[in-house]
Amino acid sequence: MGKYFGTDGFRGEANVDLTVEHAYKVGRFLGWYYGQKKPEERCQIVIGKDTRRSSYMFEYSLVAGLTASGADVFLLHVTTTPSVSYVVRTEGFNCGIMISASHNPYYDNGIKVINERGEKLEESVIEEIEKYLDGVIPEIPLAQKDRIGRTVDFAAGRNRYIGYLISIATRSFKNKKVALDCANGSASAIAKNVFDALGAETHVMNNSPNGLNINTDCGSTHIEHLQKFVLQEGCDVGFAYDGDADRCIAVDENGNVVDGDSILYICGKYMKEQGTLYKNTVVTTIMSNFGLYKAFDREGISYEKTAVGDKYVYENMANTGNCLGGEQSGHIIFSKHATTGDGILTSLKVMEVMLEKKESLAKLASEVEIYPQVLKNVRVKDKKAAQDDAVVQAEVAKVAESLGGEGRILLRQSGTEPVVRVMVEAPDLDTCGNYVDQVIEVMKAQGHCL
Template identity: 40%
Template sequence: MGRLFGTDGVRGVANADLTAELALGLSVAAAHVLAEAGTFEGHRPVAVVGRDPRASGEFLEAAVVAGLASAGVDVRRVGVLPTPAVAYLTGALGADLGVMLSASHNAMPDNGIKFFARGGHKLADELEDRIEETYHAHAAGEPWDRPTGAGVGRVTTYDQGFDNYVAHLIGVLPNRLDGLKVVIDGAHGAAARVSPEAFARAGAEVITIGTEPDGLNINDGCGSTHLAKLRAAVVEHGADLGVAHDGDADRCLAVDATGAEVDGDQILAVLALAMRDAGGLRKDTVVATVMSNLGFKLAMEREGLSLVQTAVGDRYVLEEMKRSGFALGGEQSGHVIVLDHATTGDGTLTGLMLAARVAATGRSLADLAGVMERLPQILINVPDVDKSRVATSPEVRIAVTDAERELGATGRVLLRPSGTEPLVRVMVEAADIEQARSVAGRLADVVKSALG
């Protein structure tokens, strides 16, 4: 698998890349690294373990639980719950460690392991590095200290996690959703029970699709990566809006009453104004990635709000929010972080807050999302090039300068080397789709000839 930890934990094809042996070993390594870091000092360590409904999650959960208990960690199994629920419960229960088994929006054969530190925050990069080093050292023959007798961890099931998490979601909503009809697509994933229950308790009339997980159908033609069924259901039932989650429910996309998509940028824009009006948008600033649509940036400027942009990845958004004390951030893909109420992206919370804004204002979602105009965006992947030279090539630099001059203030160019493949992504935004397509094509040709 190369380096084990990516930007969002460890992922791979379950039982091929991500095996039971790997899951067990990483869990033991995590326990040892956190013990050495002083996380467990003075008390018996406790971990919260949850998963999405993938079939492979059953044996991987067993491996993780066995690894942690064998390292002297008491385990609270919370069952099938969203990633943000596991993060919340890690903090709420005062646990030292949280573990979520999920591959998010990936297809069913994949799975993943994500670790949370005390308080429900993602592990720092240096801790992930140390866990990986410790795992490899043991695999190479270095022995582990193993507790015996009363020192081994005890495993219990924590049945109150579902209700505790839903109560938390309802408790942070600014207003009820009475009078709204909402369609929820649970992606046959971890939010299949949680999201409909939360919306119903908040007062909405709820219609569900994608809420019958069988372990094999997660993300299969449904959820935030496949919106067609949600669009049709919203129109068919005359709903006010629709909400779509991914497999582990850390993201949310929406559909307005006409069936039109409301993406993560638009959701961020709606929530930014809602939080500003309520006095909760600290420093009048929103954090997003460099891939956010230019229309989002222009909308925030018109509203007198500041935008801070980070590298692509919700972990980088979160790092900037924590470092600078901001309250709201997210990605175009629907990862939205409301830091006062969640330590990670939370799709159910995002959907609830979006619906709450509709209910509070009496305005349609289409009207609210109209605060920003999505400028046409063209993305071209240029393969088989030397991506390391994209920032230093004189030919590429001249082409980018010419393109930016042509586009002016209502356009944008972004060239980004892939993190995992030998290709460069060329992204162009412009007020006119044909201009965006033309400029992107010319830039792609220059990248190919200069770096190929």
């Protein structure tokens, strides 16, 4: 990770960590970078945004920088991150930009850059952007005369994405009552249209964004509200999205949460049965639940584990050809259809399994026993020293041996804070908590904790 860009773009509090000057300079660089790659062609870049109040400010700043460097900018307006990815790769744009801070509160925002293949931008280009932001790269030329860029309303691109989603469904959703929590975010512009078009009886909540209520006590990070709503409305299933709709968490007809791990199992098993799961393998992250792996083992499904972040999941999929991967948090990637996590697409694929197998979501999810998990964040003086300490590692090994095949322990450094995360999964919460505390006590005794 760089100074500005993390695993999911340049993110921070608007006008504090991420300013209009930053956005302008990112636009200046991208317009110049892609413009000089093929100087005989007009550079074309597409921009989408979520519903945060500051998204308009950053959109205009990016547009100013891009057009000043000679790029033509196509505006999707309020849309989802996966829709930007889709439009870039199907419409021949040089790159795409999504203005969003995903599941963060409204006062944060971010800039995600997507390459011409619809994938997250290469680290080598991100490094060059950061050098320009820091003044290491000299000032780049301004476009002049007829080389100055322009903006184009491109709401049609978002509509084509909606049509694409509708085309993916294998059956009508008629007679299915579906609840959607749009998190007062990007899904508000798309999700209901898709489900209505497919014939569902759609019940929507948190679908009235005002710039300040995105992710506020709603969406995939506050799933308890959708749980109540599904029961209240008597729905067959519910889906909750985050601010930019690249993740999805489901709720079954009984109000129980079906997270990303369970969705990976449900879809992975179905795809194996259909003969469409490449090498019978699903890509997970190291944070996926132990119960998921036991269920995969039972079904003869192989799995790979990556670092935390859908970026790393997709990198694995691109390198291996694996076609299904994702995270517990609800970032699920179906590589046949998308190059990023797509919350609305994920909900359509869950509906497909329910309809094709004629089974309820509760029945499908019941085959995975999600193990209790305790995770504690330990603030330390030096996270690498704390994690690599031989005495600490010996204690971790001791816990792992005690758990045997009935659980696991994970010690992981935070990518953004002076924190080491200690996580244990086991058949019961007391066992989890006791083992986590046991390791933390050793870290304290070794003098690592603040």
